[in-house]
Amino acid sequence: MAGPRGEYRKSAERRSQILEAAFAVFARSGYTSSSVSEIARAVGMTQTGVLHHFSGGKIALLRAVLERRDARAEQLLAGRSGRDVLTGLLEISRTQVVQRGAVQLYTVLAAEATDPDHPAHDYFAKRFERIADAVTAALAEVDAAGGLREGVDPRRATMHLLALTEGLQLLWLNGLDVDLVGDVHRYLNTLLRTPLELPDPPPAPAAPTPPGAP
Template sequence: MTPGTQRGYAKGRAKRNEILDQAMTLFGEAGYRGASLRVIATRCGISHPGLLHHFPTKEALLLAVLQRRDDVDDEWLALGVTRGVDHLRRLVDLAELNAKRRGIVELFSVVAAEATAPDHPAHAYFEARYRTSVANTERAYLQAREAGELRDDVDPSAAAQQL
């Protein structure tokens, strides 16, 4: 690869990240349906077709924003690979971290509410994310029970759904 190619690649990745940041902010402010690709493009200093080069549809952009957030959280959770009660404590730590990340929390709150509609582009994403989160949390409760760290009257399945 030539140095020019490397710079172009890095520049493209930087622009993609900027688009994701601006989209996260606007989706959090206006919701998915209220956000405009043209506004996101303008905030990034590029044309609408320039944005479409990186993300061919608004749905693709939304899903990339959501996936990016999951990737960041998954990396953070993996730093302290845990089981049982330690995993549950790590989830509390993640909630404390999220309290400091206003934009992504706003995004998730607004888009998750919108995505309850079956025709919303993130509906399937949130359904799958909920199932995975509940399954992982239930597994942590079961591990805690096996280790003798969970009261007998706690139902791991119910507790996971409530958390």
């Protein structure tokens, strides 16, 4: 029994290594200019070895990388509603600040995917629609509880929020002095009757225990 479990664990670890390599290659070169062989070299494998784990080739790798990134954000928002969703959006923005590579990857691929023939075109279109619907629903819940300022339309406010977030990320990647968390926080508070508290930053990871320490 130990053998199969060990093989499964090694396979899962290998898939994770391949995805990390694909992430780095896509972030650096974009989808169109990258190749499975480049990803294979980055992880010290043959192209055949990579395709053993991702039989759909570069498209399968692209989808797996995107889904992995989105799963982390969706886990953070799971079970939330109303104002709690808005707080979750701020928490996601805070994680972006320390994940420049992820933001760069997303921005490069989102731009490429505006081409209807790009393999990620439908993925991004559905992703934007899914996010817009979720944020609109959260703002509508806040509005139903009397929490939005007079004249704020949940759908229009959502479109403005998405445009702000996407634009800030692009400016930040290009070296401009923007506040990914603070600027989104300030915009959200222009919509709300009661200001939203800025969430505390996550605790810093604990320092490793020195060898021989009690």
